[in-house]
Amino acid sequence: MRRRSFCTAENVDGNLQSSKVHIFDRHLKCKQRDRDAWLINQKDSLVNTVADNLLYRLEDVNKTFPTTLCLGGSLEAIRRSVHEQGGIEKLIMMDSSHDLVKLCKDAEKDLSSDNIETSFLVGDEEFLPIKSSSVDLVISCLGLHWTNNLPGAMIQSRLALKPDGLFLAAIFGGETFKELRIACTIAHMEREGGVSPRISPLAQVRDAGNLLTRAGFTLPGVNVDEYQVRYNSTLELIEHLRAMGETNGLVNRVKFLKRDTAVATAAVYESMFAAEDGTIPATFQVIYMTGWREHESQQKAKRRGSATVSFRDI
Amino acid sequence: MVRASIVVEISRTLSEILVCPLSKQPLRVCEKSNSLISDAIGVSFPIIDGIPCLVPKDGKIIETPTDDDSLDTKQCA
Numbered sequence: 001m002r003r004r005s006f007c008t009a010e011n012v013d014g015n016l017q018s019s020k021v022h023i024f025d026r027h028l029k030c031k032q033r034d035r036d037a038w039l040i041n042q043k044d045s046l047v048n049t050v051a052d053n054l055l056y057r058l059e060d061v062n063k064t065f066p067t068t069l070c071l072g073g074s075l076e077a078i079r080r081s082v083h084e085q086g087g088i089e090k091l092i093m094m095d096s097s098h099d100l101v102k103l104c105k106d107a108e109k110d111l112s113s114d115n116i117e118t119s120f121l122v123g124d125e126e127f128l129p130i131k132s133s134s135v136d137l138v139i140s141c142l143g144l145h146w147t148n149n150l151p152g153a154m155i156q157s158r159l160a161l162k163p164d165g166l167f168l169a170a171i172f173g174g175e176t177f178k179e180l181r182i183a184c185t186i187a188h189m190e191r192e193g194g195v196s197p198r199i200s201p202l203a204q205v206r207d208a209g210n211l212l213t214r215a216g217f218t219l220p221g222v223n224v225d226e227y228q229v230r231y232n233s234t235l236e237l238i239e240h241l242r243a244m245g246e247t248n249g250l251v252n253r254v255k256f257l258k259r260d261t262a263v264a265t266a267a268v269y270e271s272m273f274a275a276e277d278g279t280i281p282a283t284f285q286v287i288y289m290t291g292w293r294e295h296e297s298q299q300k301a302k303r304r305g306s307a308t309v310s311f312r313d314i
Numbered sequence: 315m316v317r318a319s320i321v322v323e324i325s326r327t328l329s330e331i332l333v334c335p336l337s338k339q340p341l342r343v344c345e346k347s348n349s350l351i352s353d354a355i356g357v358s359f360p361i362i363d364g365i366p367c368l369v370p371k372d373g374k375i376i377e378t379p380t381d382d383d384s385l386d387t388k389q390c391a
Binding site: 067090092096098101102105117119120121122123124127128129130131132134135 | 338
């Protein structure tokens, strides 16, 4: 996989209104994730890379996180990547798909050599069943971009954290699947004379900082990485998306994706983006977000008017 | 009728931090129905294969017990 510096983002603004916008059919999403639990490829290098990067950030932090809540997305990738980072002792694994949680739980016996105590539950990030101020770290690897109410889910995560607790999340950003988005639009317009949403609205890099502060996190941090994955065919790309549990879960979807349009999309994609060796590239932009639950020990800007030195004197 | 006893095991870790997803109030284990009860809103959430399912749509509103059941449901309602 090659890394590239990110370029400017397109104009998509999905989840930031305060009124509840019902973009994602969570029930359908759940069913898809149940089905896809069985397709999960343990060697998915993109997902593993993101999980490793997330956990790597813990090593920079001078703190331990004994009790950690892991929110759904790529649970199994996080579980496999957790070793000594951050002094995690208890890992609570949560996803909205029962099948996925069960899969993780069953895989636990292969990992019992480390000393981490794992617990499992089925739950929804938008209705977090976790007592406030009870966990040291909330970590979410490629899961939150599916929530209808992302600010709400982030607020709930913050409340679950103890003071000075850390929130670490990786979500797909607006540049993700840009090739597929373009190909879909063109094919759809040619075939059906209209465009229906196929690819979910994704947060832009500039929105990530706002999301963190809006949720009340202090010391927010945002990083972006862009990965390009190469596939042998568009079909393989779709299979990968299915395996990641990322296929179309939009509420306003057209009931049936017409076969003609699907074929046309593949053709447009290949003609526009295929590399010389015939492989199909797909962009995955990952936004890493960090935020802390407020605590007196954290640095804060001084109150306005409390300055004791004037710039003139410096 | 012989009723098989279901052992409901919620780990200590979970029992200390789980709350009702809607009311955020504490939950109570009900061994009879193998579920977690939120008394605050009168809803029970199932435990399937030992995994608590606390997604709102999985919650079932608890029926008010009738007189016949008053002994049985003492623990749960």
